[in-house]
Amino acid sequence: MDQTEKMEKSEDASEQAASGEKDLSETVAKHYNELKETGLEMRTQSRIFYLRNFNNWIKSALIGETVKKLQSESNKQSLVVLDLCSGKGGDLLKWRKAGISKLVCADIAGTSVEQCEVRYREMMGRGHQDRQSGGMFTAEFITADCTKVRIREKYQDASMKFDLCSCQFSFHYCFESLAQAKMMLKNACECLNLGGYFIGTTPNSLEIMKRLRSSENKSFGNDVYRVTYELDDLDTVPLFGAKYNFHLEGVVDCPEFLVYFPMLEKLAEDYGMKLLYRKSFAEFFSENAEKGEYRGLLNRMQGLETYPSDNLMGKVPEDYTETEQTYQEILAHDDRPEHVRQRGPPKVGTLSKSEWEATTIYCVFAFQKVSDKATGRTWKPHSQEGDT
Numbered sequence: 001m002d003q004t005e006k007m008e009k010s011e012d013a014s015e016q017a018a019s020g021e022k023d024l025s026e027t028v029a030k031h032y033n034e035l036k037e038t039g040l041e042m043r044t045q046s047r048i049f050y051l052r053n054f055n056n057w058i059k060s061a062l063i064g065e066t067v068k069k070l071q072s073e074s075n076k077q078s079l080v081v082l083d084l085c086s087g088k089g090g091d092l093l094k095w096r097k098a099g100i101s102k103l104v105c106a107d108i109a110g111t112s113v114e115q116c117e118v119r120y121r122e123m124m125g126r127g128h129q130d131r132q133s134g135g136m137f138t139a140e141f142i143t144a145d146c147t148k149v150r151i152r153e154k155y156q157d158a159s160m161k162f163d164l165c166s167c168q169f170s171f172h173y174c175f176e177s178l179a180q181a182k183m184m185l186k187n188a189c190e191c192l193n194l195g196g197y198f199i200g201t202t203p204n205s206l207e208i209m210k211r212l213r214s215s216e217n218k219s220f221g222n223d224v225y226r227v228t229y230e231l232d233d234l235d236t237v238p239l240f241g242a243k244y245n246f247h248l249e250g251v252v253d254c255p256e257f258l259v260y261f262p263m264l265e266k267l268a269e270d271y272g273m274k275l276l277y278r279k280s281f282a283e284f285f286s287e288n289a290e291k292g293e294y295r296g297l298l299n300r301m302q303g304l305e306t307y308p309s310d311n312l313m314g315k316v317p318e319d320y321t322e323t324e325q326t327y328q329e330i331l332a333h334d335d336r337p338e339h340v341r342q343r344g345p346p347k348v349g350t351l352s353k354s355e356w357e358a359t360t361i362y363c364v365f366a367f368q369k370v371s372d373k374a375t376g377r378t379w380k381p382h383s384q385e386g387d388t
């Protein structure tokens with residue numbers, strides 16, 4: 001039987017509410033509010049420096065691909081975007097590079113929202129001096145629990161429409177209860193234009209269940225990350241509130257919830273949303289790493305570590321056993337021209353085993369609004385509009 005089918009289809013918010021158990025949004029908000037901003041030097045020395053860069057590259061490629069599609073399908077250049085659970089604004093630069101015209105950032109952690117706004121203002125200041133950047137998008141910042149509050153009511157213009165909603169590394173928080181998942185989806189999708197996208201990155205519940213089932217004590221991980229399932233029984237996983245603790249070296253230590261994807265697809269249908277794809281990070285990486293622009297970006301963002309290297313940054317040689325094997329094969333078949341060989345042995349890009357194991361619990365997803373229940377209209381790409 002498929003892993004997902006084994007998940008029991010029952011419990012939801014009402015049961016949680018009935019049990020009088022307090023939800024965990026406050027715990028999550030407190031965690032993110034208390035996270036210290038680390039300087040560039042600290043980040044460079046972090047054990048997960050390349051993992052963070054790699055994850056950032058995944059977001060850049062996902063955003064880049066989606067913006068390209070949106071621009072060609074809608075024939076619109078300036079896009080309006082909702083960054084749902086935007087944190088400290090880690091994606092502001094990506095939005096600027098994408099040339100969007102307006103951004104709304106919303107997050108539960110007030111301190112993060114303030115830091116996001118400060119970053120935005122700093123970028124704006126720099127943008128004014130940099131004529132080449134094509135100017136900066138306008139922005140709004142909202143502090144709200146997006147699993148409980150209808151954020152549309154907080155927009156400066158409640159009738160605003162978005163071309164894209166992006167929810168990066170955050171959607172899983174709403175699977176605490178059915179009511180929270182519904183509200184998060186409402187926020188993500190209700191104001192999307194027909195043809196608009198809802199994209200994100202989130203832990204892949206299938207992969208987590210697979211690793212949990214082959215673990216001892218309902219816990220797996222390594223020296224950079226750990227997932228610990230917090231309910232009793234792995235055979236009857238609830239649809240909502242399937243809580244685990246996620247620990248990521250120096251960055252996250254918080255309760256999260258398994259996202260049962262068929263349920264997400266079902267809830268998204270209420271907003272006319274169709275799932276275009278869901279891919280593991282490993283799959284998404286292999287599809288995009290060799291594409292011209294993303295290959296260059298991967299280098300510039302230092303999304304992979306150069307191997308061999310004298311600086312393993314606290315990692316152990318065992319972290320590179322597979323890389324070493326591949327590297328030896330490359331050396332054995334080194335067919336580079338002589339003048340290049342004279343420059344020294346080849347270098348390859350890699351991630352340590354610990355970091356690779358951590359990043360591959362995630363997946364990317366993309367939904368598109370293909371119908372509008374209110375008007376009965378269905379979506380057609382710009383090029384087909386007017387076709388009979």
Ligand SMILES: C[S@@+](CC[C@H](N)C(=O)[O-])C[C@H]1O[C@@H](n2cnc3c(N)ncnc32)[C@H](O)[C@@H]1O
Pocket residue numbers: 025028029032084085086087088089090091106107108109112144145146147148167168169170173
């Ligand atoms: C891992 S961070 C990701 C931040 C940002 N999207 C990024 O990729 O850099 C998760 C974010 O989700 C936010 N978050 C968690 N629960 C939330 C909720 N109920 N409503 C709004 N934001 C929430 C946290 O405050 C945090 O900023």
